[in-house]
Amino acid sequence: MKEDLLLAKRYQKEISLLEETVSLLDWDQQTYMPEGGSSSRAEQKSLLSSMIHKMMTADELFAAVKRMKRKKLSGDNKFMVDKLYNIIVRHKKLPGEFVEELSRQTSLAFSAWEKAKSNNDFQMFKPHLEKIVQLKQKQARYIGLPGHPYNSLLDEFEEGMTAEKLKPGFENLKTHLLALIHSIKKTAVYKSHESKRNPLIIPEDAQIRLCKDVIQRVGLSDKGSRLDFSAHPFTTTIGTNDVRITTNVRKNPLFAFESTLHEAGHALYELSIPEKFANTVLRASPSYGLHESQSRFWENMVGKGKGFWKYYVQKFNELGGLDIDFNRLYEEINAVHPGLIRVESDEIHYCLHIILRFEMELGLMEGSIKVKNLPEIWNARMKELIGISPANYADGVLQDVHWSLGAFGYFPSYALGTVYAAQLYSALMKNIPGIGQDIARGNFTKARKWLNEKIHRQGAKYQTEEVIRKICGEGLNTDVYVRYLTEKYRGIYGF
Amino acid sequence: MKEDLLLAKRYQKEISLLEETVSLLDWDQQTYMPEGGSSSRAEQKSLLSSMIHKMMTADELFAAVKRMKRKKLSGDNKFMVDKLYNIIVRHKKLPGEFVEELSRQTSLAFSAWEKAKSNNDFQMFKPHLEKIVQLKQKQARYIGLPGHPYNSLLDEFEEGMTAEKLKPGFENLKTHLLALIHSIKKTAVYKSHESKRNPLIIPEDAQIRLCKDVIQRVGLSDKGSRLDFSAHPFTTTIGTNDVRITTNVRKNPLFAFESTLHEAGHALYELSIPEKFANTVLRASPSYGLHESQSRFWENMVGKGKGFWKYYVQKFNELGGLDIDFNRLYEEINAVHPGLIRVESDEIHYCLHIILRFEMELGLMEGSIKVKNLPEIWNARMKELIGISPANYADGVLQDVHWSLGAFGYFPSYALGTVYAAQLYSALMKNIPGIGQDIARGNFTKARKWLNEKIHRQGAKYQTEEVIRKICGEGLNTDVYVRYLTEKYRGIYGF
Numbered sequence: 002m003k004e005d006l007l008l009a010k011r012y013q014k015e016i017s018l019l020e021e022t023v024s025l026l027d028w029d030q031q032t033y034m035p036e037g038g039s040s041s042r043a044e045q046k047s048l049l050s051s052m053i054h055k056m057m058t059a060d061e062l063f064a065a066v067k068r069m070k071r072k073k074l075s076g077d078n079k080f081m082v083d084k085l086y087n088i089i090v091r092h093k094k095l096p097g098e099f100v101e102e103l104s105r106q107t108s109l110a111f112s113a114w115e116k117a118k119s120n121n122d123f124q125m126f127k128p129h130l131e132k133i134v135q136l137k138q139k140q141a142r143y144i145g146l147p148g149h150p151y152n153s154l155l156d157e158f159e160e161g162m163t164a165e166k167l168k169p170g171f172e173n174l175k176t177h178l179l180a181l182i183h184s185i186k187k188t189a190v191y192k193s194h195e196s197k198r199n200p201l202i203i204p205e206d207a208q209i210r211l212c213k214d215v216i217q218r219v220g221l222s223d224k225g226s227r228l229d230f231s232a233h234p235f236t237t238t239i240g241t242n243d244v245r246i247t248t249n250v251r252k253n254p255l256f257a258f259e260s261t262l263h264e265a266g267h268a269l270y271e272l273s274i275p276e277k278f279a280n281t282v283l284r285a286s287p288s289y290g291l292h293e294s295q296s297r298f299w300e301n302m303v304g305k306g307k308g309f310w311k312y313y314v315q316k317f318n319e320l321g322g323l324d325i326d327f328n329r330l331y332e333e334i335n336a337v338h339p340g341l342i343r344v345e346s347d348e349i350h351y352c353l354h355i356i357l358r359f360e361m362e363l364g365l366m367e368g369s370i371k372v373k374n375l376p377e378i379w380n381a382r383m384k385e386l387i388g389i390s391p392a393n394y395a396d397g398v399l400q401d402v403h404w405s406l407g408a409f410g411y412f413p414s415y416a417l418g419t420v421y422a423a424q425l426y427s428a429l430m431k432n433i434p435g436i437g438q439d440i441a442r443g444n445f446t447k448a449r450k451w452l453n454e455k456i457h458r459q460g461a462k463y464q465t466e467e468v469i470r471k472i473c474g475e476g477l478n479t480d481v482y483v484r485y486l487t488e489k490y491r492g493i494y495g496f
Numbered sequence: 497m498k499e500d501l502l503l504a505k506r507y508q509k510e511i512s513l514l515e516e517t518v519s520l521l522d523w524d525q526q527t528y529m530p531e532g533g534s535s536s537r538a539e540q541k542s543l544l545s546s547m548i549h550k551m552m553t554a555d556e557l558f559a560a561v562k563r564m565k566r567k568k569l570s571g572d573n574k575f576m577v578d579k580l581y582n583i584i585v586r587h588k589k590l591p592g593e594f595v596e597e598l599s600r601q602t603s604l605a606f607s608a609w610e611k612a613k614s615n616n617d618f619q620m621f622k623p624h625l626e627k628i629v630q631l632k633q634k635q636a637r638y639i640g641l642p643g644h645p646y647n648s649l650l651d652e653f654e655e656g657m658t659a660e661k662l663k664p665g666f667e668n669l670k671t672h673l674l675a676l677i678h679s680i681k682k683t684a685v686y687k688s689h690e691s692k693r694n695p696l697i698i699p700e701d702a703q704i705r706l707c708k709d710v711i712q713r714v715g716l717s718d719k720g721s722r723l724d725f726s727a728h729p730f731t732t733t734i735g736t737n738d739v740r741i742t743t744n745v746r747k748n749p750l751f752a753f754e755s756t757l758h759e760a761g762h763a764l765y766e767l768s769i770p771e772k773f774a775n776t777v778l779r780a781s782p783s784y785g786l787h788e789s790q791s792r793f794w795e796n797m798v799g800k801g802k803g804f805w806k807y808y809v810q811k812f813n814e815l816g817g818l819d820i821d822f823n824r825l826y827e828e829i830n831a832v833h834p835g836l837i838r839v840e841s842d843e844i845h846y847c848l849h850i851i852l853r854f855e856m857e858l859g860l861m862e863g864s865i866k867v868k869n870l871p872e873i874w875n876a877r878m879k880e881l882i883g884i885s886p887a888n889y890a891d892g893v894l895q896d897v898h899w900s901l902g903a904f905g906y907f908p909s910y911a912l913g914t915v916y917a918a919q920l921y922s923a924l925m926k927n928i929p930g931i932g933q934d935i936a937r938g939n940f941t942k943a944r945k946w947l948n949e950k951i952h953r954q955g956a957k958y959q960t961e962e963v964i965r966k967i968c969g970e971g972l973n974t975d976v977y978v979r980y981l982t983e984k985y986r987g988i989y990g991f
Contacts, residue, residue, distance in 0.1 A: 022540050029734075033528075036720075037736075038720075041513075041516060044509075045735070048510055224531050226530055241535065242533060242535075243530055243532050243537070
């Protein structure tokens with residue numbers, strides 16, 4: 002028993018060290034790697050992925066885990082063994098050659114996507130995406146969960162979630178969001194804002210200074226993290242006290258700031274998982290959705306909130322060498338405006354972007370959508386959901402990195418996290434009286450500690466639904482999100 | 497036979513992919529990793545090193561290589577099998593746990609060295625260095641080559657080289673260099689230069705612009721390379737077309753420029769090794785000394801030469817927003833002046849810095865020098881060899897990264913490469929008439945192609961001595977270097 006536990010810990014340690022190494026290979030590929038490195042990088046990642054897969058499916062490990070599962074374990078070890086068992090079972094469904102092939106193809110596809118996007122050339126990416134869709138269909142067959150083939154992919158990001166559950170949830174959300182947009186668009190405030198759109202001007206170096214300032218304020222120290230640039234902002238964990246976030250500077254001068262605060266939320270989660278879980282499967286979040294709830298919390302509930310900006314506006318102006326008044330800034334940050342780009346979307350439109358991608362992924366997995374028709378289907382659906390459609394691929398079907406990385410089934414987590422964030426915010430407000438005033442004084446300690454205690458400290462011991470239920474008294478509830486939006490945007494637009 | 501070859505190639509491919517990954521872990525540690533990452537990084541490198549070691553010493557690989565060695569192989573495969581056999585034999589002398597331990601300790605020591613150096617605190621580094629010296633003594637015993645224990649470490653960098661051979665060579669070099677310095681110091685030019693030292697002023701951003709410009713001119717494309725910053729400039733190969741170089745900005749405003757040109761020489765070598773050797777042991781240089789000959793060639797023979805500067809001075813001024821006249825620039829670049837820092841040393845003093853380190857390493861290996869006494873011994877010997885001694889540890893015993901990385905036996909390669917570079921330059925001048933004028937026109941193609949053909953294209957097929965002998969008609973000859981120095985500096989100082 003003791004020996005089984007030691008063996009399982011040794012395996013988990015080596016696996017997590019290799020996973021961190023893959024994260025560095027990824028991070029580097031997305032930040033600094035010269036173009037010429039892409040084919041070696043594909044081979045390196047493929048080799049390491051296959052090593053991880055081999056370890057995860059090793060007979061001696063599985064035998065030890067099964068023995069431990071039959072015995073009565075207690076405490077964290079019980080959670081660890083259960084989690085490890087599930088992960089092994091999932092890995093065992095995929096042949097090693099498949100894992101290697103998928104890793105190689107996605108690494109090549111990522112480089113192709115980068116080029117295709119910057120050249121606005123869908124044809125450059127098309128053969129790669131076709132290959133990846135094929136591989137993902139194959140993966141879904143290997144995993145073989147009941148129901149829609151998509152379920153087998155979704156499960157990697159949101160354990161237990163299904164297309165069948167998401168469809169009505171998203172349908173309901175869509176109806177409410179479209180109704181909200183309809184109400185907002187009728188208001189005088191919206192019409193006046195649209196008639197004289199006059200974007201803020203913030204120099205690039207000031208944008209970066211502000212990004213660096215705000216992550217420190219929310220508690221992200223540069224001892225354990227750093228901020229770089231990549232085509233697509235992301236967070237990745239490269240070691241126990243080494244979490245990297247990225248951003249980029251776009252036309253919208255607030256994009257870098259908001260996306261950085263978003264990634265800082267992810268990083269705070271990663272850095273707050275207790276050291277006792279290091280090098281085990283519990284050093285994780287129960288789901289991508291719960292992880293996203295943390296980034297959304299800081300990006301939206303804090304970073305787009307009135308309280309935060311009342312406190313921060315003066316420092317923002319000082320540090321940025323700017324002179325923007327509070328009302329103008331708060332209005333601009335929360336401006337509802339149909340846009341092409343998901344990661345630049347306002348809170349109201351955001352989930353519609355996700356629903357669109359969810360539909361595309363379902364279609365690609367079912368085979369009812371072909372890759373070659375994807376751009377036109379994308380554009381038509383954008384028109385229906387958001388009311389506009391892109392004039393080029395880079396702002397349309399090529400905008401997101403996910404498909405190039407093979408991350409089919411990931412997008413729903415963004416919507417789930419967005420909803421959870423509103424639920425958590427509401428619970429926090431009830432739980433800690435005066436927290437709103439704290440935030441409006443630039444004191445984020447209590448909010449951070451509350452999130453640490455309620456979420457981060459648990460590692461991956463519990464399922465997402467359990468975590469949310471324990472904190473909020475109920476599971477996923479899109480109505481809470483819709484209520485949050487309605488109240489906030491009624492205050493701004495007066496509908 | 498066919499199967500043995502396939503097996504050996506598969507092993508080499510996986511090993512080289514893991515080695516490239518270790519290089520990325522290293523590169524990142526020296527460039528971007530946040531401080532908090534150091535303990536995870538040590539574990540990651542240790543795991544990968546131990547995996548490489550396990551693969552390299554795998555029974556099936558050794559059996560296949562021995563079978564192939566007994567058969568008559570021809571062409572590149574013969575070279576590959578011989579080289580691989582030697583590498584395996586060397587690896588087999590080291591126990592896996594030792595390799596793991598060494599990797600972990602050096603990774604931790606590197607982070608400690610960085611801190612110690614920036615805090616100018618030898619005590620912070622001392623326990624790490626003591627540990628590493630112990631491990632290196634142990635390694636020397638495992639390797640067990642005849643003669644001085646140092647030989648077993650040296651062999652990793654310079655196959656076949658020994659302390660016994662180096663001692664008289666360095667003795668001879670030292671005598672000549674000290675005599676040269678004596679002559680130079682008596683000249684009026686030297687005295688006038690010393691009496692009114694008036695360093696150039698080049699803004700940091702101009703220094704970086706010039707670095708980026710010059711590496712492009714000598715033929716380093718950013719498709720396959722990039723330039724970053726690290727405490728200690730270095731070159732590392734992370735993939736077939738992914739070679740990274742680093743520099744840093746120091747008080748000497750020419751340091752970044754010269755060190756970048758130096759590293760570019762290494763990078764040009766790495767990027768010119770033919771693709772056919774990719775993922776085999778032949779994708780390498782026969783020795784660190786031969787590699788260094790390429791960096792020295794570009795740094796010294798080209799980058800400190802009259803021809804190059806006649807051509808480049810105007811562009812240098814334009815790009816840097818400067819106004820420095822040719823004579824002043826050429827004089828400053830080649831100013832002989834006793835300095836504390838090896839990598840900032842002029843050509844004349846350079847090898848004395850190496851000889852000092854060689855002596856320290858011999859003493860540490862023998863046990864005649866204790867780590868705790870190292871600073872005072874260093875300082876005393878600096879006084880004897882260079883005529884000055886450092887006022888702090890950072891400029892003294894803590895200045896170089898090598899010991900923290902466990903690279904004992906590396907320093908002699910710098911002197912060997914410096915001498916080879918002079919020999920190669922002399923051969924090039926004889927071989928290609930008009931090459932001097934080409935360089936003075938900013939046309940480096942012929943020189944680069946000549947080096948490619950004579951050196952880079954061979955990969956690691958031949959021993960260094962063979963390569964040099966074939967090109968220069970003789971092996972290592974320090975007299976050629978002394979002659980080069982004498983002629984050049986007589987021109988400048990008129991002794």
